[in-house]
Amino acid sequence: xxxxxxxxxxxxxxxxxxxxxxxxxxxxxxxxxxxxxxxxxxxxxxxxxxxxxxxxxxxxxxxxxxxxxxxxxxxxxxxxxxxxxxxxxxxxxxxxxxxxxxxxxxxxxxxxxxxxxxxxxxxxxxxxxxxxxxxxxxxxxxxxxxxxxxxxxxxxxxxxxxxxxxxxxxxxxxxxxxxxxxxxxxxxxxxxxxxxxxxxxxxxxxxxxxxxxxxxxxxxxxxxxxxxxxxxxxxxxxxxxxxxxxxxxxxxxxxxxxxxxxxxxxxxxxxxxxxxxxxxxxxxxxxxxxxxxxxxxxxxxxxxxxxxxxxxxxxxxxxxxxxxxxxxxxxxxxxxxxxxxxxxxxxxxxxxxxxxxxxxxxxxxxxxxxxxxxxxxxxxxxxxxxxxxxxxxxxxxx
Numbered sequence: 001x002x003x004x005x006x007x008x009x010x011x012x013x014x015x016x017x018x019x020x021x022x023x024x025x026x027x028x029x030x031x032x033x034x035x036x037x038x039x040x041x042x043x044x045x046x047x048x049x050x051x052x053x054x055x056x057x058x059x060x061x062x063x064x065x066x067x068x069x070x071x072x073x074x075x076x077x078x079x080x081x082x083x084x085x086x087x088x089x090x091x092x093x094x095x096x097x098x099x100x101x102x103x104x105x106x107x108x109x110x111x112x113x114x115x116x117x118x119x120x121x122x123x124x125x126x127x128x129x130x131x132x133x134x135x136x137x138x139x140x141x142x143x144x145x146x147x148x149x150x151x152x153x154x155x156x157x158x159x160x161x162x163x164x165x166x167x168x169x170x171x172x173x174x175x176x177x178x179x180x181x182x183x184x185x186x187x188x189x190x191x192x193x194x195x196x197x198x199x200x201x202x203x204x205x206x207x208x209x210x211x212x213x214x215x216x217x218x219x220x221x222x223x224x225x226x227x228x229x230x231x232x233x234x235x236x237x238x239x240x241x242x243x244x245x246x247x248x249x250x251x252x253x254x255x256x257x258x259x260x261x262x263x264x265x266x267x268x269x270x271x272x273x274x275x276x277x278x279x280x281x282x283x284x285x286x287x288x289x290x291x292x293x294x295x296x297x298x299x300x301x302x303x304x305x306x307x308x309x310x311x312x313x314x315x316x317x318x319x320x321x322x323x324x325x326x327x328x329x330x331x332x333x334x335x336x337x338x339x340x341x342x343x344x345x346x347x348x349x350x351x352x353x354x355x356x357x358x359x360x361x362x363x364x365x366x367x368x369x370x371x372x373x374x375x376x377x378x379x380x381x382x383x384x385x386x387x388x389x390x391x392x393x394x395x396x397x398x
Contacts, residue, residue, distance in 0.1 A: 007140060009139045009140065011138075015133065020133050021162045027141050029053050031141075032051070032053075033052075034050055035142045036048040037139075042135065045060045055156050056155055057118065057121070057122070058126065059097075059121075062181075062183045063251075065250050065251040068096050073221075074120075096121070098284045100118070101153060123161060127182075176232070177228065177231050183217065184247060184248070185216070186216065186238075187212030187244060187245075188242065190242045194207075194242045214248075215248055216230060272314070273315060273316065274297075274317070276300045276332065278302075279301075280301055282321070286299070303327040310342065311339065316346075317347075319380075329365075330362070334365050344391060345391070346391050348383060349371070351373060352372070
């Protein structure tokens with residue numbers, strides 16, 4: 001059974017980077033699985049996911065979507081963000097990690113590249129947290145016996161990560177960058193003076209790059225210079241009121257930017273497919289397969305909430321995982337079938353063990369069909385079309 005305990009830690013006036021690192025490491029090393037949540041006075045939020053004493057993933061911050069697009073472009077330039085259908089953050093907080101897992105499973109991404117993206121994400125998030133340590137107003141952590149992210153691609157040492165981040169932060173501060181964030185965007189405010197004090201070629205490069213639409217981290221990737229070296233160079237212009245550093249908005253959600261706009265009334269008439277599976281990767285794959293084919297999808301990881309969500313949304317078809325914590329697929333299927341309105345709703349059992357015993361038990365529980373894992377997008381679409389074509393709206397007669 002999954003247990004969660006939320007603990008809020010006090011932040012005293014002496015809370016420093018060193019204290020932060022020691023506190024995070026103590027939490028990670030004393031628990032099996034869990035999540036650390038941090039927030040600043042300005043409302044900036046981060047979370048750290050850990051498993052078996054090591055960091056698994058980190059997210060949040062000012063430029064969540066910019067970071068994802070930048071790192072994807074850096075490590076696999078042939079792969080566009082629009083090549084993967086991404087989920088809204090409110091549907092699942094860790095869609096970036098799920099997307100990497102999907103790309104890896106499809107062999108569109110090498111494991112070494114996925115690990116590099118994970119490590120870069122962890123390093124940047126940890127740097128931003130340490131950089132904003134004086135502005136932290138909330139520090140809490142939740143311990144869970146079961147992690148939401150299954151099949152980890154890489155579990156990295158928090159000790160090594162924090163050592164590298166602390167070293168990078170010290171270099172940043174020693175370079176006189178102080179409170180300057182690498183998420184700020186430089187923009188020229190005095191073109192005339194910049195032209196007078198730089199070489200013609202340098203001026204043209206700066207004029208093209210410093211337009212207030214890219215962060216220091218993005219410019220670092222474009223120019224190939226370390227972000228700290230680039231920031232130090234630009235602060236010389238900042239001190240002379242030639243360039244200023246401004247906050248820049250995050251990019252729109254990739255999900256919103258690549259999903260076709262469907263009129264509300266039309267969308268409501270599309271068949272609704274449920275996926276009840278504690279693995280977010282499975283739900284992600286099914287959604288990614290079905291949405292372009294003209295179906296609405298809802299993915300549910302919490303088996304306890306499954307029945308209530310089915311009653312609320314009244315799906316046209318349900319994919320149901322066989323093995324889940326607390327309530328398994330057999331139990332949920334029986335509960336759904338007890339409700340008159342869902343006695344004819346197609347329920348397809350998902351399992352990695354396609355055995356005769358499981359098939360018999362699934363049929364006895366009221367399942368319509370069986371589908372083996374790992375799920376295949378083409379098979380998913382074919383199954384949905386077949387089941388909906390053969391479904392009847394009339395409830396079974398007693």
